Amino acid sequence: MSTDLHVEGGSPATAETDAVVVGLLPASGDDSAPRLAPGAEDVGEAFRDADAALPALLAIAGASGKADEVVKLPTRGAITAPLLVAVGLGDVEANGAPGHEAVRRASGAAARALAGTGSAVSTLGRIDLAAAAEGTLLGAYTFTDYRSNGAGRAPVGRVGLLADGAHGDAAEILRAATGVAQAVRTARDLVNTPPNDLFPETFAARARELAEAAGIEVEVLAGDELAEGGYGGVLGVGQGSSRGPRLVRLRYSGGAAPRATVALIGKGVTFDTGGISIKPAANMDHMTSDMGGAAAVIAATVAAARLELPVAVTATVPMAENMPSATAYRPGDVLRMYGGRTVEVLNTDAEGRLILADAIARAAEDAPDYLIETSTLTGAQQIALGLRTAGVMGSDEFRDRVAALGRATGEDAWAMPLPPHLRGELDSRVADIANVTGTRWGGMLVAGTFLREFVPADLPWAHIDIAGPSFHTGAPYGYTTKGGTGVPVRTLVAVLSDIAANG
Template sequence: MTELHLLSGTNAAMATADAVVVGVLPARDDDTENGPRLAPGAAAVDAAFDGGLAALLALAGATGRADEVVRVPTRGTITAPLLVAVGVGPTGDEGPTAEQLRRASGAAARALAGTDHAVTTLSWSATDALAAEAVTATAEGTLLGAYAFTEYKNAGGRPAVRRVDLASDAAADDAEAALRRATAVATAVATARDLVNTPPNDLFPESFAARAAALGEAAGLEVEILDDAALAAGGYGGILGVGAGSSRKPRLLRLRWSGGPAPRASVALVGKGVTFDTGGISIKPAPHMDHMTSDMAGAAAVVATTVLAARLELPITVTATVPMAENMPSSTAYRPGDVLRMYGGKTVEVLNTDAEGRLILADAIVRALEDEPDYLIDTATLTGAQLVALGTRTAAVMGSEVFRDRVAVLGRGVGEDAWAMPFPDHLRAELDSRVADIANVTGHRNGGMLAAGIFLREFVHDGLPWAHIDIAGPAFHTSGPYGYTTKGGTGVPVRTLAAVLADIADNG
């Protein structure tokens, strides 16, 4: 992972590095003749160019649009041989937002792959508090943009930038604390990305549980794994039903961070861990089925976030309950028409075996509620309907209204776009079953994302603050990289979960 350090006592223009990064803003609407402007933080570098850096960058084609990267040889004007100008995009009167800095620094980190050492001067200069927030955003963006998954490339892939120094106006203690937290969060996101990007022939329920357990043990968490025999003895009919068609038997993983000596609240996290989803007997179309290697992204996020809670020593108890199964068609697979007896006794009629995530989540939710948490959050790549409703970059948040809205706001605040969605009352009747307590799908495609959430609500206690986050689109990026988002696993919604846990720790 890229090393991050704070630049102190050194003029960025005089820093010994392979490259110096500065931010560029678009021309003001009322001053287009003067072209793009330098973002705050570039004053020392601009002085080395006799105040003409913005004009030079304009000649090189810089416009300041988001994600734009322009490279200029410095020819000795500053110590570093290369100047990299990264577009921040249009800003308001208060200057760049945290997400703009995060995205710009991510774009710069991607552009500097293979560089040994770079200095970035992306910052806010208004107050120490804002400068510390800028350190957080720039650090996160740099680490996430520099991420690369190269484990299966014989040539090792293109190396990330090895070291970045962040020039900051923040007070030293504030900046150091911001850097430590940002590094911890970005490391958690990278952990989730690594798990999602690991191919399913190597990441299956048993190996996934073992990897997650090792991460938990290294962080000092309590760890429990239920194998298929223990699941059968416990009556986990949803997990067993989904996993019945695979030779790789299901698991249920439990990780627990105690919250230290005086935890202020308890939070249950549940994540869908379908390590590969063919759809089962209700098999998926062949095109893009390879994307189903990401169907355990919710589980990856929950594991990484629980480890992060321990690393940050958050004063809340965090317990992850993570069901893991592989959904395959075979002579032993569950069928449309089967009735499963879930953990806790509720029965479910299976009308579509490709609606499997809600089945394993339901078992895990009921188990998680036995711990009597103050809050419950589950997350899953649950429905294709989420992509239809909100696209590939916006997560859907459902659940109890006050907590749902809180989670959505916090998610947007950290740059993971999230939107609150309703639970229309009439959809519940459409999950009525002819033979069981509830069916796993309705008889039509309308409102499929909402119906899945309503199904899960059947297993949640009334009055419990609960949020269900559907990340079917945002968890796995299939097109070209942008900002700090690379191709493949994104780590969504680790940063949202981290923000929610921190908010609960601070405010209850």
């Protein structure tokens, strides 16, 4: 079930709806009560007419205006809707207004709090329509496919976002924001699908279904086609599973006059046991999310087509299940990758870089203008940057551009180096390169250094390590629910949009 989102005008004080959402800012100066955010003036005036100062009432109910705070208040006839939902925006930015991400998170928190409600009107659209739309749709996201009889609290049914002339073409803004949010939801659905149902064959089928519905060309390689093509990394990682690997290629033309060509690559390990170098049992269930990069790339490519971005996109998505068995690849094996390079396998749990190397080498043959790869690649990313910040590596200028656009979308990202000295630590005694070093230091950077070996020297590229940000196991916050987050779909769409606009 999905939330119906639309733009509407009029006053929230007289809206025929079940609930009205207003934003709150922290108290200013000597005031003890929070302040109503812009866009909620009509509601505040209606409460004053009813001899009730709304900020004071909210303060009594415990509201302070801090980020993600939600306070519900019965309106007792002060406005038409029976329920008021006040959501904190946190501190304003330097220009005195709430930032995009503050509105996005507040809208998400409100949507979560409104679960089970038939309809609502939100004044947050008057602050930032696009952010309010994204936050509402993402906060309202639920995944109940595996609950008996669809059990689970239904999301809010309809949300009207109030907007005025300051937003220009509100319908177009809503269309674009909804397209991005739906892409994130698609990626979340894929990540949240359990691995007994989402394995390489079915994942490829899902990708085909999504792509063909958007008018995107699809190619799927399996079995002998992978062997004949020389995809040694994909075959090596996938050979331990009874469910064979796939390589999916999606091609969106970018319309009549694309501004540039972009290669997108995403790691699609549908479940990662670590193989012979098996992982500890604790939290191994989280490895159902090891295809988060592939999910994001597929969803972003479909979004580019649906948004009709004037940029040509080719997605190359390797899919494999990394299992220990009598046929599994071993530490000590040497794999011949796509293009002929050889890799000595020292650890079968460093499998993502092996399938990605094949995909990068294949994608580079198309001579794209840019290459972006994303993957749940290293636990070292979580150690270095935590669970919410992606590490971005690659060619300096493009790396910084991608990281900045990621932060602008609310998907926190940070540029990281690829120190030249790390390459020597990947020297192999028998092959062109080893897949890991002999030390535990700088694991995220080492993985990026390995991938760089398969990228042409003159190709602007970025690698986004989303091991932490792609899967959330804690309590929901803002618009982030438990499970798959859809990171970095918004970053990818923002980069594609920026390239479409600026080359």
